[in-house]
Amino acid sequence: MSDRQPHPSTSAIPDEIISRRNAANFPLRHKLIRVLFRAVWLLFASWTPPQLRRWRLLLLRLFGAQVHPQASVRGGAKIWYPPNLEMAANSVLADGVECYNMARISLGEGAIVSQRAFLCGGTHDYTRATNPLVTRPIEIGARAWVCAEAFVSPGCVVSEGCVVGARSVVSGVLEPWGVYAGNPAQKVKTRDFDPNK
Amino acid sequence: MSDRQPHPSTSAIPDEIISRRNAANFPLRHKLIRVLFRAVWLLFASWTPPQLRRWRLLLLRLFGAQVHPQASVRGGAKIWYPPNLEMAANSVLADGVECYNMARISLGEGAIVSQRAFLCGGTHDYTRATNPLVTRPIEIGARAWVCAEAFVSPGCVVSEGCVVGARSVVSGVLEPWGVYAGNPAQKVKTRDFDPNK
Amino acid sequence: MSDRQPHPSTSAIPDEIISRRNAANFPLRHKLIRVLFRAVWLLFASWTPPQLRRWRLLLLRLFGAQVHPQASVRGGAKIWYPPNLEMAANSVLADGVECYNMARISLGEGAIVSQRAFLCGGTHDYTRATNPLVTRPIEIGARAWVCAEAFVSPGCVVSEGCVVGARSVVSGVLEPWGVYAGNPAQKVKTRDFDPNK
Numbered sequence: 022m023s024d025r026q027p028h029p030s031t032s033a034i035p036d037e038i039i040s041r042r043n044a045a046n047f048p049l050r051h052k053l054i055r056v057l058f059r060a061v062w063l064l065f066a067s068w069t070p071p072q073l074r075r076w077r078l079l080l081l082r083l084f085g086a087q088v089h090p091q092a093s094v095r096g097g098a099k100i101w102y103p104p105n106l107e108m109a110a111n112s113v114l115a116d117g118v119e120c121y122n123m124a125r126i127s128l129g130e131g132a133i134v135s136q137r138a139f140l141c142g143g144t145h146d147y148t149r150a151t152n153p154l155v156t157r158p159i160e161i162g163a164r165a166w167v168c169a170e171a172f173v174s175p176g177c178v179v180s181e182g183c184v185v186g187a188r189s190v191v192s193g194v195l196e197p198w199g200v201y202a203g204n205p206a207q208k209v210k211t212r213d214f215d216p217n218k
Numbered sequence: 219m220s221d222r223q224p225h226p227s228t229s230a231i232p233d234e235i236i237s238r239r240n241a242a243n244f245p246l247r248h249k250l251i252r253v254l255f256r257a258v259w260l261l262f263a264s265w266t267p268p269q270l271r272r273w274r275l276l277l278l279r280l281f282g283a284q285v286h287p288q289a290s291v292r293g294g295a296k297i298w299y300p301p302n303l304e305m306a307a308n309s310v311l312a313d314g315v316e317c318y319n320m321a322r323i324s325l326g327e328g329a330i331v332s333q334r335a336f337l338c339g340g341t342h343d344y345t346r347a348t349n350p351l352v353t354r355p356i357e358i359g360a361r362a363w364v365c366a367e368a369f370v371s372p373g374c375v376v377s378e379g380c381v382v383g384a385r386s387v388v389s390g391v392l393e394p395w396g397v398y399a400g401n402p403a404q405k406v407k408t409r410d411f412d413p414n415k
Numbered sequence: 416m417s418d419r420q421p422h423p424s425t426s427a428i429p430d431e432i433i434s435r436r437n438a439a440n441f442p443l444r445h446k447l448i449r450v451l452f453r454a455v456w457l458l459f460a461s462w463t464p465p466q467l468r469r470w471r472l473l474l475l476r477l478f479g480a481q482v483h484p485q486a487s488v489r490g491g492a493k494i495w496y497p498p499n500l501e502m503a504a505n506s507v508l509a510d511g512v513e514c515y516n517m518a519r520i521s522l523g524e525g526a527i528v529s530q531r532a533f534l535c536g537g538t539h540d541y542t543r544a545t546n547p548l549v550t551r552p553i554e555i556g557a558r559a560w561v562c563a564e565a566f567v568s569p570g571c572v573v574s575e576g577c578v579v580g581a582r583s584v585v586s587g588v589l590e591p592w593g594v595y596a597g598n599p600a601q602k603v604k605t606r607d608f609d610p611n612k
Contacts, residue, residue, distance in 0.1 A: 133546075139366070139367065141366065141384065144365075144384075145363070147363055147381050147409060147411070148409070148410040148411055148412060148415075149411075149412055149415040150411070150412065150413045150414065150415060151415060152330075152363075166539070166541055166546075168538075169533070169535065170533065170566065172367065172384060172385045174384065184541050187535065187538075187566060187568065187584070188566045188584045188598060189598075190384070190385045190400075190401075190598075200541075202599060203584075203598055203599050204385055204386075204387075204400055204401040204584075204598040205399060205400050212541060212542070213542040214541070214542055214543075214544070215542060215543055215544065216544045217544065218542075218543040218544060218545060336563070336564065338563065338581065341562075341581075342560070344560055344578050344594075344606060344608070345606070345607040345608055345609060345612075346608075346609055346612040347608070347609065347610045347611065347612060348612060349527075349560075369564065369581060369582045371581065387581070387582045387597075387598075401582055401583075401584075401597055401598040402596060402597050
């Protein structure tokens with residue numbers, strides 16, 4: 022959020038990176054995957070302890086997610102559509118995270134998303150009476166940390182090493198190794214980081 | 219929020235539009251309706267798919283809500299006290315919405331309240347040692363959109379066509395067709411709107 | 416938050432009041448207490464009506480909490496580690512409160528924490544590659560009110576009589592009888608208070 026502007030999550034959407042449609046317009050196959058995955062996750066994963074990490078990754082892969090064997094998704098995380106999830110080594114989705122990946126959501130190496138954060142990949146174009154759905158990808162860079170209960174807006178790029186403070190609301194492209202806080206979030210400092218400690 | 223003041227949700231309550239009492243002072247009938255409705259909703263509505271819209275409206279009407287046949291309340295929405303709910307045609311309460319209607323909460327035609335937003339109709343008068351309950355109505359105007367996880371304070375008027383951005387916290391009287399964001403929310407622009415698209 | 420600075424929840428941690436370790440490093444006894452308590456609370460307390468207040472206090476005491484007989488913890492409150500909880504007379508933890516007491520969390524006489532507020536006693540030192548856990552105590556002073564869905568950062572002192580507005584995010588040491596709102600929260604006024612009403 023280099024410009025420090027307050028923002029609604031849908032402001033200034035560049036046409037080239039969004040897709041517009043009605044929620045009801047998802048193809049049948051897409052809907053079936055979601056309904057089936059939700060049931061499978063509820064029954065076989067949502068209650069599992071942290072130790073069953075590999076089992077949950079297996080389920081996610083069966084439903085089309087691209088998740089590294091060293092990634093971690095807790096049972097209490099909610100994935101909207103597995104085919105739109107991409108996780109690198111040592112990346113983490115904690116309990117209670119809402120991964121609303123109507124468009125692709127990707128986590129870089131070592132990226133951590135803490136409990137009950139909301140990664141919001143969809144919104145609506147409120148300039149039209151039909152309110153069409155607008156989906157936009159989210160990127161969480163390597164070693165970034167999205168703290169507890171933060172909100173990441175559609176289209177947001179949380180760059181490498183960023184810290185998004187607890188309960189912050191971010192949008193746009195964040196600066197690498199920036200520490201952000203507030204609603205709307207502002208950059209409050211550059212992150213010190215010692216790779217050897 | 220024409221004055222752009224930060225605010226606690228209870229600041230500056232005009233005496234003529236509030237009611238003061240203790241939570242424990244609700245009449246027995248009021249409490250019974252709430253307990254019974256909560257049980258009925260949990261058992262017969264909370265888990266129902268979107269398609270059973272009319273069934274849920276029927277339950278709400280049985281408990282005293284005034285809901286238009288074209289309104290929509292998702293199973294995951296939580297209504298505190300149905301007799302205080304009023305919904306016009308094509309208005310929507312999404313999953314996870316907390317409709318804490320200790321006073322009347324009304325939605326105009328086409329008003330949309332997105333997932334996990336909190337419509338908070340009650341607070342306490344913290345200037346008195348007895349902390350009396352204060353209830354104030356909330357109005358969501360026609361074509362307004364309260365985005366995901368936003369917070370609407372007691373007594374707030376979200377005027378016609380307003381957009382309250384995701385996670386924003388609003389209070390007071392918002393300007394018609396204003397777009398608001400932040401905590402506390404500020405008006406960030408006027409909403410463009412094309413009724414023909 | 417006397418300095419009115421935006422802040423991530425982990426900024427400027429004075430070394431003398433924090434403890435650093437890995438989450439995995441809690442002693443076995445500590446982990447067992449947590450697992451056992453979570454199961455016991457889920458089965459025997461989480462669904463209980465407000466009237467069974469004394470029963471819930473009994474369970475908390477059995478697991479090491481120091482809670483006054485006149486304190487109140489609702490069934491829907493989530494206590495992470497009872498031995499780190501201290502509650503004075505007439506203090507309240509409402510439904511949905513996350514009491515994440517990785518370090519001690521104490522409530523003074525008459526202190527109220529409203530529904531779904533988050534008392535966050537732990538974070539991570541993001542300046543080190545190993546991301547060590549950092550725990551810090553939280554103090555809620557006598558007669559303070561943490562409103563619905565507010566967030567209290569690790570190490571925060573909510574002083575006597577403070578009001579932390581709904582959805583506010585506070586950190587640092589708040590001024591006694593200050594009213595705070597926003598994210599990051601600012602002091603918006605001094606609380607009027609009449610002890611005789």
